[in-house]
Amino acid sequence: MELPAYYNDLKKAWQKSVALMCEGVGSNSHGMHTVTIATEANDKPDLRTVVLRSFDELTKTLTFHTDSRSHKVSHIVMNPNVAVLAYSYDEKIQLRMHGQAIVHHQDALTRERFDGVTPSARRCYLSSDAPGTTLDDPTVALAEIFQTDSYDKNDTECAYEHFAVVEVKLTSLDWLYLHHQGHRRARFEFDGETTKQQWLVP
Numbered sequence: 367m368e369l370p371a372y373y374n375d376l377k378k379a380w381q382k383s384v385a386l387m388c389e390g391v392g393s394n395s396h397g398m399h400t401v402t403i404a405t406e407a408n409d410k411p412d413l414r415t416v417v418l419r420s421f422d423e424l425t426k427t428l429t430f431h432t433d434s435r436s437h438k439v440s441h442i443v444m445n446p447n448v449a450v451l452a453y454s455y456d457e458k459i460q461l462r463m464h465g466q467a468i469v470h471h472q473d474a475l476t477r478e479r480f481d482g483v484t485p486s487a488r489r490c491y492l493s494s495d496a497p498g499t500t501l502d503d504p505t506v507a508l509a510e511i512f513q514t515d516s517y518d519k520n521d522t523e524c525a526y527e528h529f530a531v532v533e534v535k536l537t538s539l540d541w542l543y544l545h546h547q548g549h550r551r552a553r554f555e556f557d558g559e560t561t562k563q564q565w566l567v568p
């Protein structure tokens with residue numbers, strides 16, 4: 367079987383990582399449509415799945431959308447150092463990233479993104495209490511109208527109050543490619559315009 371171009375080429379390994387993340391943003395059936403975000407709070411790590419909403423190769427920045435009242439947001443406010451994990455089963459490529467997170471709330475970026483969120487998806491930011499609040503009974507914690515089909519975009523404008531965009535500026539990316547002839551692993555470190563790249567023992 368022919369080896370992929372990135373097997374022995376660091377630049378191509380980086381380009382493949384960028385391509386995978388961009389494909390993940392664009393397709394909800396892609397392995398990197400969702401990524402795992404790790405935060406830290408009170409000396410304890412925490413992880414959760416989020417949908418990858420953008421990746422910018424130039425600034426090495428990814429974004430995801432969330433509820434401004436969620437635990438992950440308070441974790442990031444306390445400690446902006448996060449880790450991000452992505453895996454493509456089809457390509458056998460794992461990306462382990464570190465970065466600094468910034469929470470956007472009620473600014474130009476959140477306005478632009480919110481305008482593109484469907485009425486149905488806006489319901490994620492409309493729970494009466496913060497995500498993670500304890501309940502006596504199982505419920506979706508949404509007003510009656512949002513549990514029907516009879517609401518429109520205008521009805522969901524109030525979701526903007528809790529809508530947040532988290533931007534993660536990557537500081538490093540650990541790339542692992544699994545192959546029966548021998549795995550490949552590389553580290554990319556980003557500092558402003560500079561990228562340091564290095565092969566590693568897999």
Ligand SMILES: Cc1cc2nc3c(=O)[nH]c(=O)nc-3n(C[C@H](O)[C@H](O)[C@H](O)COP(=O)(O)O)c2cc1C
Pocket residue numbers: 400412413414415416417418430431432433436437438439497498
């Ligand atoms: C497939 C999938 C996609 C998800 N996408 C998001 C997302 O884009 N944003 C988000 O805040 N939560 C998303 N969630 C829910 C989170 O994993 C998590 O349960 C929730 O945000 C609460 O996390 P927290 O308590 O750490 O803030 C998703 C869950 C799954 C299973």
